[in-house]
Amino acid sequence: MPAPAGTKRVRGVQIHRPFVYGTEAVPFDPANRPKNAPADHTHSWKVFVRGINNEDISYWLRKVQFKLHDTYPNSLRMIEGPPFEVEETGWGEFEIAIKFYFVPESTEKPQSIWHGLKLHPYGDDIEGKKERREMVKSICYEEVLFNEPVEQFYDVLTGGGTNVRGKASAKMGKASARGMPTAEIPERISKDNVYSREQESRELDRLGVAIKTVENQITEEKKRLIEEETKLAELEKTEGRPLNKKR
Numbered sequence: 497m498p499a500p501a502g503t504k505r506v507r508g509v510q511i512h513r514p515f516v517y518g519t520e521a522v523p524f525d526p527a528n529r530p531k532n533a534p535a536d537h538t539h540s541w542k543v544f545v546r547g548i549n550n551e552d553i554s555y556w557l558r559k560v561q562f563k564l565h566d567t568y569p570n571s572l573r574m575i576e577g578p579p580f581e582v583e584e585t586g587w588g589e590f591e592i593a594i595k596f597y598f599v600p601e602s603t604e605k606p607q608s609i610w611h612g613l614k615l616h617p618y619g620d621d622i623e624g625k626k627e628r629r630e631m632v633k634s635i636c637y638e639e640v641l642f643n644e645p646v647e648q649f650y651d652v653l654t655g656g657g658t659n660v661r662g663k664a665s666a667k668m669g670k671a672s673a674r675g676m677p678t679a680e681i682p683e684r685i686s687k688d689n690v691y692s693r694e695q696e697s698r699e700l701d702r703l704g705v706a707i708k709t710v711e712n713q714i715t716e717e718k719k720r721l722i723e724e725e726t727k728l729a730e731l732e733k734t735e736g737r738p739l740n741k742k743r
């Protein structure tokens with residue numbers, strides 16, 4: 497029996513799409529507090545989901561619900577279209593539940609992730625960051641994986657259907673051409689976007705160096721252990737074994 501329309505899956509295919517999500521917060525300028533902010537609020541902040549390099553992701557992401565702390569009025573904020581973000585003010589940090597609703601063609605169930613709102617500087621030079629009232633960013637790179645998408649969604653994702661955006665689409669053979677849906681991330685870092693092949697390779701180099709450092713530390717520690725054990729054996733020979741030592 498043929499599968500009902502819209503439910504036939506493309507077997508053996510997985511399609512991923514990158515995105516970023518996170519929070520940005522700045523402390524109020526005491527000389528210029530936002531007018532409507534309650535007296536106990538100290539920061540302006542924003543939580544968002546967006547494409548890498550601000551690429552449009554609304555062809556697979558239909559809407560996003562942000563669940564704020566219960567101290568906020570209407571703590572469930574449904575954002576029906578891009579930009580998928582909520583701007584607020586507040587005084588405290590808390591975990592935000594971010595629920596992704598995919599386009600109806602996908603027939604996919606919504607998925608949630610959690611993200612901690614950061615208001616206070618962390619990492620290096622915390623005092624300096626506070627003094628300069630620097631923006632506190634907590635942003636993550638993530639990929640959504642569509643496993644064996646239904647055919648109509650596969651078309652949407654790959655540009656094979658009618659949902660292809662951009663004027664060039666009619667002539668284009670390559671999915672990476674401008675306006676076509678793609679999972680590619682940019683080659684180079686730019687002012688507004690670090691998520692790129694360049695950053696990925698820097699990160700791999702950093703991990704490579706860290707692994708080498710740990711390997712060297714292990715070798716050093718093993719050497720020290722052998723030295724200490726040799727010393728102990730010599731002492732036991734000349735001084736005898738300690739009375740309470742179990743062997």
Ligand code: SLL
Binds near residue numbers: 534565567585590
């Ligand atoms: C804390 N567990 O104690 C957290 C709770 C709640 C944050 C943080 C303002 C809400 C409002 C606000 O910042 N809530 O009054 O509109 O740190």
